[in-house]
Amino acid sequence: MGIILKVENLEKDAILHQISFKMRKGEMLAVMGPSGSGKSTLLYNTAGLDQPTGGKVWLRDTEVTALSEDEKAKLRLHRMGFVFQQMNMMPRLTILDNILLPAVRANKEKGGVRRTKAELTAAALGLMQKLSISGLEERSITQVSGGQLQRACICRSMMNAPEILFADEPTGALNRSAAKEVMQELVRVNREGTAVLLVTHDSGVASQCDRILYLLDGRICGELEMEREAAGQTADLTKKRREEKVNGWLSGMGW
């Protein structure tokens, strides 16, 4: 399987030290670690939201760390998606308009494929239906639940069909049932082919990923490879086993 993301000796001030890892195409990778270990900083620097002080990051054959701010913005627009812990939706826009926002911007790109407004709306509504939030289009962001809002956020991140999705504590601000729903959607997105790099404190969330990196004091201290669930096993049984595996590994890491 090809490599979609390559991180080489990444440094950020005194927070990250010589971080290197690779992500396979379609992989779902979790980064775990205690507070202050540099998980979110790693995510921002990998995704080109922040500029590292050393090291290199490649998205396929594009060296992200060598791009200008505007080039990085275009990269984020077309090839990356973001899901934030606090959702970060535009307060004055409806749910639908929020979801449409990156697509509308991408539609204005010179030389790009132009889609009509109806096409864009149809695509957004299709995503909303897939993530079970149909009917919320005209609601404001204060009129929906946290889980619904985070699913809308996933819809927004998927509008331009990104190659990789970055999620920073996507379930951190949600209750258990909402967190479960959101994770289901992220796993679904991943299974449909989008690589996902997520940062989490939740071993239950991490256990649904293909691989887990453990970060401590800005360094990768451990890595756990998880096998994908085999066909014929019930999801709950698999989930329980995976969680036990992750918890056991985390105990060994001093979690």
Add this chain to the structure above:
Amino acid sequence: MRQNRSLEGGTLFFMTVSSMLLALTVVLFSTLLEAIDDLMDKALVPDHIQMHCVDNGFGEEGEAAWEAEKAAVAHFAGSRREIREWQICSFLNLDNNSVTLGGSSLTDSTQDNGLCVQGSRFDYLLDLESRLPEVLPGEVYVPVCYRSRYDLSVGDLMVLEGAGDGEGVELVIGGFLRDAQMNSMMASSKRFLVHGDDYERIRQGSRADSGRGKTHVYAQEEYLIEFLLWDGADAGVFAAAYAEAGLPANGPAVTKPLIRLMAALSDGTMILVVFLVSIVVLLISLLCIRFMLLLQLERDRKEVGLLKALGVGRVQIRRLYLTRYLLLAFCGAFAGLLAAFLLKIPLEKQIQELYGAAFDGFRTVVLAFAAVWAAEGILLMSVRRDLKRMDTLTALEALFSTREGQTGAGQYRLIGFVAAACAFLALVPQNLYTTMSAPAFVTYMGIGQAQIRMDIRQTGGAAGTAGQIAAALERDTRVEKYAVLHTVSCVATLEDGGQINLAVETGDHDIFPVCFGAGRAPIRAREIALSAMNAEELGLTAGDSLRLTGGGKETVYTVCGIYADITNGGKTAKAYRVEGDAPVVWSVVYASLADASAMDMWMAEYRQFGADVIDLAAYVQDTYGQTLEQLHLASAVAAGVAVSVIAVVVLLFVRLIVEENRHLISLHKALGFTGADMKQVYFVRGMLPVAAGVLAGLLLGSLCGESLCGAVLRSFGADSFRFVFDPVQTFLKLPAALLLPAATAVWAGIAGIRRISAHECCNAL
């Protein structure tokens, strides 16, 4: 409390500009009034001046009649207890065509220039040190307003061609004088002070010339019959008594308040504009400072909550803010005061030139201090009132309430409002200037809009000269149209039986119509139109009746219209003709040529008839030149203030908007929007309210500015005023002058977007 350089810088700017403008208004106004009063006091300006010209020239018969009239005045003066002093001053009216001042001919001057000697008891002409100048034989003291106009200096020559024995007289300029009565260019006469011997020599020569019938003579001797009244005397009652006594009065009468008004108006217009600007800026400052304070309070909400939770009292928290604002007010007051005194130097230059530096330094400084602290006081009181909003906030609310932060709409509205106010501020003085400098403006002043005006002054020959000119005009194919108007002296009888002198201009007033505020011009017999001042004094409106005696015959006239006028003290009347054989005291001929390029030659030709022939555009320039210059300066100051205010406000608030929307901008960037995308969005958002505001301000200025300026111009006697638009100026230059700095300010304000990184949104909230 968090320090915010933008908010503090903005507050300081508004505190400085408001205090500067208010201080400037007070200082200039105080300087002007004090200088005028000081000069009038030192010069002992008469309370009532009656101008008079002896009807029958210098013949023996005429002299005898004049002696009899003088005796009547003396008798009248003896019988009135309110008279403190009285005197009759002679004024030898010069023919401008034959006067050269420092090498420049006075041909183009529209003023009545004349020679006189120092008043014996009062109405003194003072030198630049406010002393009575000692004029030596062969010397002349020249009105100070001519110094810069003709670039004169002491030692230059004044040449009176053909004067004295016919060889001409040369006088050396011994100094410059301030004439409290006729200093303002709005006063139509100017007095040159000469030694008594020179005066007599030139006068006698004139008499001889008059006898030989030469054309260029100095034959026009006028008299100023002047009265100084005791304090508390009613000048109005005195004027009525003088008119009733049938004493010599074939020229206009002027009173001390009118002289003061004319002097004040010529420079006061500029101060009035500065005052209007200062009021608008104070209002803008109040609004902006209040808005910035509310923004600061919103930002400090959590800190305030913490202080409250720690037990710090409301008053102490308020004091923390007030101390900071007090400090800013001190800095603003100091900077404002300094700026006001610096800006005052060029603005009061003319006041000093015309009236002298008579102001009391200490008093001016005290007044400036008072104005500065009045401005700061108003701003601080508003701050104090807004700080009370914190009192109702509990520690819990302050600490745990969510951040509202949606002040964007308010900020955009404020930008729009300030842009509108600035456009208004820049447009109104500009339009006032354009209107006053437009050729049609003379019609608001009681003067027909012709190219040329010919004045044939008083004396028995006036009607004859006017007749000759009319005949010549009739034959002259170069003349497009003309009107001959004769002014006759009449007496109006009031309802209470009282009488006043009324100079009635007769003829066809429809050829060069003036601007009528009510009714229309008289077009048939027994119709009379009154100037606004006369109508007000007589208590008459269009449709009323007026009993008028001219040449011994009393006739009832119907008031057919009211018009604006400032000529002859603003008290004039117009009729188609006056019943009876009233004597013509002066005549005016208006003419317009088919080809204006040949006007100079044409005017020189008609001067041969012995009339004062003037180019009306030059007349307006002569009369209002100073006022227009001042107004031009004031409108430039207003435009400068408007441009600075709009630039600062836009820069400040766009920066604040960017600051407030930091999170959203960062989020947009995280989602793939570039810095240029965000700059474009905020540039449009910043410029939209500016453009809308400027447009609204221009519309408002065009609609309301007219009535506002109408109020100002009514004091000039100009009634029913309409703005004259310069479309290029109003709709192109002015918006560009405001929008370009505003666009630059928006651009500078959004520069900070570049520094907002995409990952900030992940940490926020």
